[in-house]
Amino acid sequence: MVRINWTFQAKEDLNAIAEYISKDSKRYAKFQVIRLKNRTRILKIQIRTGKIVPEINQKNIRELIDGNYRIIYKIIKDKQIDILTIHHSARNFKKRKII
Secondary structure: OOEEEEOHHHHHHHHHHHHHHHOOOHHHHHHHHHHHHHHHHHHHOOOOOOEEOOOOOOOOEEEEEEOOEEEEEEEEEOOEEEEEEEEEOOOOHHHOOOO
16 A cells, blocks of 8 residues: 655645635634545555646646646655645745645
8 A cells, every 4th residue: 555645845735725724614614624635545555546747747746626626636656655745725835846
């Protein structure tokens, strides 16, 4: 089985998402974080299920989409995935330093 490693940046992104949403609803904020984490579980059995991130265009950097969020991950090896960041699609992706 593949090990999924959440980078510091990805954890910070989840915290920021939760903090922002919790201004309106703590319950929904918790639900959204759980939903994003659950979305990555598919990577344990299908590491290449996400599409290549077009802005980066590297075979080992891919993304899963969940609603308005892009879950950007890197295939380190066949048994390890690093979640690099969670990016809201309304924000400018090109201003972010991902790799």
